[in-house]
Amino acid sequence: MQPAITLDDVAPLARGCAVLGTGGGGDVRSGALAAARAIREHGEVPLVTLADLDADALVVPLSGIGAPTVSHEMIHAEAEPDRIRDEIERLFGRPPAAVMSSEIGGSNGVAPVAWAARLGVPLLDADGMGRAFPEVQMVSMYVAGLPANLVIMSDVVGNVVTIRPVDGLWAERIARAVCVAAGSSALMADYVLTAREARGAVIEGTVTRAIAVGRSTDGAADPLAALRETLGAELLIGGKVTDVARRTAGGFVRGTVTVEGVAGDRGRTLTLEIQNENLVALEDGRVLAMVPDLITVVDTQAATAVQTEALRYGQRVSVLAWPCDPLWRTPKGLATAGPRAFGYDLDYVPVERSARVNGGTREAAR
Amino acid sequence: MTLRIGIDVGGTNTDAAVLDRSDRIVARAKRPTTPDVTGGLRAALAAVLDELGDRAGAVTRVMLGTTHATNAILERRALGRVAVLRLGAPATTSIPPLEDWPDDLRRAVAAGAAILPGGYFVDGRPIAPLDAGAVRRFLAGTAAAGPVEAVAVTGVFSPASADQEQRVAEIVRAELGESVAISLSHEIGSLGLLERENATVLNAALYGVARDVTAALRVALEERGLAVETFFAQNDGTLMAVDYAARYPVLTIGSGPANSLRGAAFLSGVGDAIVADVGGTSTDLGVLTGGFPRESAAAVEIGGVSTNFRMPDILSVALGGGTVVGGGPQSGGDGAALGPRSVGYRITEEALVFGGATPTMTDAAVAAGRGRVGTHPVTAAERLARAVRLADEMVVDAVDRIALGKADRPLIAVGGGAFILPDALPGVGEVVRPKDAEVANAVGAAIALASGRFETIAPAGAGRAAAVERAKEEAAARAAAAGADPARVRIVELTEIPLSYLPESAVRVHVKAAGPLT
Structure with missing residues (x-):
């Protein structure tokens, strides 16, 4: 029997997507509500792999784009995916065979369940990031060298905009401008791929992984240990948030979060550099983990992800870090989403080395 | 001499306190909370009015913190x-x-x-x-x-x-x-x-629920020949006039913890402190900043429905006067040294100091010389001494969690079980034990200010200052509508949160204004 996303999978998927969101990616709650509603209305969503699809079958990577405050207030129109499907059919002569999440981290990891249900097509067990990133060109398809030459956007009132950008950076720039004109919220198909093109250009298995991550803490005596085990994550520090300094720059919320160790980590201080997502974790000037590896702050007791926007003085948190998909560690992957892409003058060191060499982790993750 | 009555409906008890014009407590009562809420409320009210005797005619205001709205939602009743x-x-x-x-x-x-x-x-x-x-x-x-x-x-x-x-x-x-x-x-x-x-x-x-509780209160007062102004406590520790509460009954939800915190601030005269409200089963810790409760960051769920109300940030630990000390006949032999089980309201029968057979936290505190409670002597035992040490560790940990790294603020101990707390705790400056601490919540209702809030999005550039001013004016107008004296309303909270991904940078502005009643 083909696996499917059922109503019971929505909550764990949402929890897992929040963890993979590395502090950003938007609130998963409204995506989870939309997904649950769409499953009730249209039925379970089959979950397929690339092997299940014909080589020429079209995969549409979808994501919501816009300001989190806006999408929390001006919720998506139900019909937004219909118009993107229709536009694809007009352009390619056939409708998409599957929906894919562009970004498994955060709300864009959960909401595609609703979009796939609405369109009556399966969801591909893959995404374009394996985590969350703030910009449109920071996707695996771009790193894999697929030409970023098609973006289709659909907004809440029914406008459809098709962009033929010359590259990923222009795609980001024009898509962002269209989004603003549309009221800072839109649905976007960034790339339309055949299953053949998608091979090696998408990060596979991430929907299944997100659900497993979400389920790992269910009934666990030690949720944090269970989550670390499932993620294969280093524990950078267990402590409490003692400072959160935020500033807006270039349209993004940047900030520095300070976590002081408690219990076995007493006396240690970790600082986290954030720009929507958690990007760099430092201790005494030494880097313990950095983007594109994943850094997520979780509640120490419940092991639920804490978004950067919800970080608050005094929270008891644990900071976890684990390796990104190997694609991000290639030269082009690092050029696209490595520390320098975010303005940090750092040479990338994989977390499994930096965290241990720099003494951040008290014990090995596994 | 005018008087006012604060009433707070809690999970176990309904407390009433009468304050005179100079905020002296002239009468107080504690009655069991009844399932219909109104019965306990009337009993507590009757008790303080009886105590006032001839002076009851001087009551001009009643401030009520009640769980009617919460119960209606939880029980899906009268909606x-x-x-x-x-x-x-x-x-x-x-x-x-x-x-x-x-x-x-x-x-x-x-x-x-x-x-x-x-x-x-x-x-x-x-x-x-x-x-x-x-x-x-x-x-x-x-x-x-x-x-x-x-x-x-x-x-x-x-x-x-x-x-x-x-x-x-x-x-x-x-x-x-x-x-x-x-x-x-x-x-x-x-x-x-x-x-x-x-x-x-x-x-x-909740409009019907608000109408019913207002009517019940009015009838109870009219039976005593009293015609008074009524105010309702809301979740942030401030008040709203009855006609305002009739329009916004949902704001009455969660007023209890806020009342307790505000009452503690008033009774102790300390505005920045940690408050520990020790009951029979649990201790609720909260933080006062500038005399107001610190609010939780998380959205609040009411009866299974998510809302964006902000409630006082409360940390509850399973430690109260009735918490059972383990190792005794009822511990089940699991070795649990302290709690979480509590004898609750049966403390006056079951605790050792009342001649019962169950060692409780009250007995442990009495044995440690922290209070003189009950009718029977209790002999010091290693088990009780250990319970006191464990309890203190729980409180120290809870204080550390709620203090958010800020050490050395005073801790105000209120509630019926406050005596179980030690006189000195690491992480706090001093332990303050105000008089009348058992009815801090009712006092909190009686001394509260009226308030209003407003939230909007403002551009971060040139228009920001004007937009923030407008938000302040709107919040002040709402405070006045809730019953505050417009001349004495002040802005008590102003937060600006930058927003990401917007065309021009913008901030979310949240303003709260409050002032004494007219």
């Missing part, structure tokens, strides 16, 4: 039928109103729901013009299908642009008459459509 109208189509249709509500609550409340054209974009342009005809058809259709006691109206970005919601209110009055109550979302909550909509619908469903 009004609400027509739920959202303005936002074609946007927002992926999640219709009440989607996250428990089925039984939705059945109890929803008379009908629709998403109609309207709402605004973040930049103030309308998503669609309001379709008055569609509003009328929805109202007529819903009213034809069954009784409608209230209408809840929620428009996209209404906290920034309220015109359409106000226009709908006019249409509702014209179509359904003045007897149907109207709840407009921009008056209830802040940004976040679903949470604001939920709060607006709950508010609309």
Whole structure:
């Protein structure tokens, strides 16, 4: 029997997507509500792999784009995916065979369940990031060298905009401008791929992984240990948030979060550099983990992800870090989403080395 | 000499305290909370009025912190039928109103729901013009299908642009008459459509409950020949006049912890402190900043419905005067040294100091010389000494958690079990034990200020200062509407949060104003 996303999978998927969101990616709650509603209305969503699809079958990577405050207030129109499907059919002569999440981290990891249900097509067990990133060109398809030459956007009132950008950076720039004109919220198909093109250009298995991550803490005596085990994550520090300094720059919320160790980590201080997502974790000037590896702050007791926007003085948190998909560690992957892409003058060191060499982790993750 | 009465309905007890003009406590009472809430309330009121005797005629105000609204929602009882109208189509249709509500609550409340054209974009342009005809058809259709006691109206970005919601209110009055109550979302909550909509619908469903409790209180007072002004405590530790509370009953939810914190601040004269309210079963810790409770960052769920109300940040630990000390005959031999089981209200029969057979935290504290409680002597034992050490560790850990790294603030100990706390604790400056601490919550209701809040989105550039000023004025106007003296209203809270991914940078501005009653 083909696996499917059922109503019971929505909550764990949402929890897992929040963890993979590395502090950003938007609130998963409204995506989870939309997904649950769409499953009730249209039925379970089959979950397929690339092997299940014909080589020429079209995969549409979808994501919501816009300001989190806006999408929390001006919720998506139900019909937004219909118009993107229709536009694809007009352009390619056939409708998409599957929906894919562009970004498994955060709300864009959960909401595609609703979009796939609405369109009556399966969801591909893959995404374009394996985590969350703030910009449109920071996707695996771009790193894999697929030409970023098609973006289709659909907004809440029914406008459809098709962009033929010359590259990923222009795609980001024009898509962002269209989004603003549309009221800072839109649905976007960034790339339309055949299953053949998608091979090696998408990060596979991430929907299944997100659900497993979400389920790992269910009934666990030690949720944090269970989550670390499932993620294969280093524990950078267990402590409490003692400072959160935020500033807006270039349209993004940047900030520095300070976590002081408690219990076995007493006396240690970790600082986290954030720009929507958690990007760099430092201790005494030494880097313990950095983007594109994943850094997520979780509640120490419940092991639920804490978004950067919800970080608050005094929270008891644990900071976890684990390796990104190997694609991000290639030269082009690092050029696209490595520390320098975010303005940090750092040479990338994989977390499994930096965290241990720099003494951040008290014990090995596994 | 005028008097006022503060009443707080708690889970176990309903407390009343009478304060005179110079805020001296002249009478106080504790009565068991009854399942219908009103019975216990009347009993506590009667007790203090009896104690006042001839002076009862001097009572001019009653301030009530009650759980009527919370209970009505939890028990799905006495809730009004609400027509739920959202303005936002074609946007927002992926999640219709009440989607996250428990089925039984939705059945109890929803008379009908629709998403109609309207709402605004973040930049103030309308998503669609309001379709008055569609509003009328929805109202007529819903009213034809069954009784409608209230209408809840929620428009996209209404906290920034309220015109359409106000226009709908006019249409509702014209179509359904003045007897149907109207709840407009921009008056209830802040940004976040679903949470604001939920709060607006709950508010609309509670009008009848607010009417009933007001009437019950008035009858109880009239029976005593008293005609007084009534105020309701709200979740942030401030008050609203009865006619204001009648329009915003949902704001009364969660007033208990706030009252306790405010009462502790008043009784101790300390405005920045940690407060520990020790009851029979648990200890609630909160933080006072500038005399007001620190609020929790997380959204609050009421009866299974998420709202965007902010409640006092409370940490509860299972430690109270009745907490059972382990290793005794009833511990089940599991070796648990302390709690979480509590003898609760049976403490006066079961505790060793009352001649019972169950060692409790009260016995341990008495044995350690922390208080003189009960009728029987208790001999010091290693088991009791160990319980005291464990209890102190629990409190130290809880204080550390709630203090958020700020050490050396005083800790104000209130509640009936406050004596179990030590006189010195690591992480706090000193332990303050104010007089009348057992009725801190009722005192908190009696001394509260009236307040108003406003939240909007303001541009971060040149228009920011003007927008913040407008937000302050609106919050002050709301405080005055709630009963505050306009001349003495001040801004007690102003937060600006930068927003990401917007065309021009913008900030979310949240303002709270408060002042003493007129």
